[in-house]
Amino acid sequence: DAGITQSPRHKVTETGTPVTLRCHQTENHRYMYWYRQDPGHGLRLIHYSYGVKDTDKGEVSDGYSVSRSKTEDFLLTLESATSSQTSVYFCAISEGNQPQHFGDGTRLSIL
Amino acid sequence: AQSVAQPEDQVNVAEGNPLTVKCTYSVSGNPYLFWYVQYPNRGLQFLLKYITGDNLVKGSYGFEAEFNKSQTSFHLKKPSALVSDSALYFCAVRDTGSSASKIIFGSGTRLSIRP
Numbered sequence: 001d002a003g004i005t006q007s008p009r010h011k012v013t014e015t016g017t018p019v020t021l022r023c024h025q026t027e028n029h030r031y032m033y034w035y036r037q038d039p040g041h042g043l044r045l046i047h048y049s050y051g052v053k054d055t056d057k058g059e060v061s062d063g064y065s066v067s068r069s070k071t072e073d074f075l076l077t078l079e080s081a082t083s084s085q086t087s088v089y090f091c092a093i094s095e096g097n098q099p100q101h102f103g104d105g106t107r108l109s110i111l
Numbered sequence: 112a113q114s115v116a117q118p119e120d121q122v123n124v125a126e127g128n129p130l131t132v133k134c135t136y137s138v139s140g141n142p143y144l145f146w147y148v149q150y151p152n153r154g155l156q157f158l159l160k161y162i163t164g165d166n167l168v169k170g171s172y173g174f175e176a177e178f179n180k181s182q183t184s185f186h187l188k189k190p191s192a193l194v195s196d197s198a199l200y201f202c203a204v205r206d207t208g209s210s211a212s213k214i215i216f217g218s219g220t221r222l223s224i225r226p
Contacts, residue, residue: 004154035216042201042218043155050210090154097162099145100214102154 003027006091006103014111019078021106023091025071029101031094032074034058034066036087037105043090049074081110113138115204117217124192124224132187132220134202144185145203145214146176155201161185172196192224 003026013019023032031050035043035058045058047066055066063085065077078085088107092100115136124130136142143162147155159170166178176187185202199221205214 040218043216045214092154097143099147099157099160100155101157102147104152104154 004091004093004101004103006089006106008106009104010107012109012111013081015082016080019081019108019110021076021089021091021108023074023076023103025074025093027093027095027101028071029093029095030071031100032068033092033094033100034064034074034076035090035092036060036085037090038087046076046089083110086110113142113204113206113209113213113215115202115215115217117200117202117220119220120218121221121223124222126194126224126226127191130189130192130196130222130224132200132202132222134185134187134217136183136185136202136204138204138206140206140208142185143205143207143214144176144178146170146174146185146187147201147203147216148172149199149201149219158187158200194224194226197222197224 005024007022033048034046037043044060046064049055049068067075086109088105090105091103094100145160146158148158149155158174159168161168161178169175174189199219201219202217203214
């Protein structure tokens with residue numbers, strides 16, 4: 001597997017609390033992405049980054065923010081978690097036109 | 112706007128038989144096309160891609176896919192299915208004229224291979 005580590009792998013939290021998910025890569029790839037995976041929807045892009053401090057919104061960005069202060073780290077923050085944000089979150093990396101490589105996901109439950 | 116469709120939520124095949132997982136796409140220009148596989152509790156793993164060139168693309172684990180421009184399809188195939196091929200399969204597309212971020216994934220097809 002490409003060097004992608006997501007943490008935590010599992011988290012249970014309560015509605016209204018802040019949550020931060022971390023993606024760490026050792027491949028020095030320029031692009032990093034956050035997706036959520038829900039039954040019947042495939043993968044939907046939340047936010048992505050095309051370099052340090054360069055980020056942009058995806059199709060389902062409401063309620064989420066991201067930061068990339070170093071090439072290797074891409075953080076996803078839920079400022080005030082809601083039950084609709086219960087999902088499996090995947091980080092991916094890519095370089096140029098090459099295929100994306102994915103982490104093993106974070107299963108997040110908001111009660 | 113670009114889109115990708117996987118018309119079958121589930122495909123069931125007997126071991127040893129050929130399998131096909133369907134994918135159709137829509138882009139305004141020329142497509143980059145990808146297939147990924149997902150095993151339980153894992154991220155997506157890259158299987159194969161079409162960028163340009165031969166319409167028949169060979170990938171990992173004996174899989175191949177055929178790019179058909181007139182039918183805007185990129186079906187995944189394998190001549191002889193294995194039980195270990197049982198997994199969730201995703202097709203993805205990007206317009207060659209768009210940025211790397213504009214990749215769209217299908218909703219996935221669950222492939223079940225019975226012994």
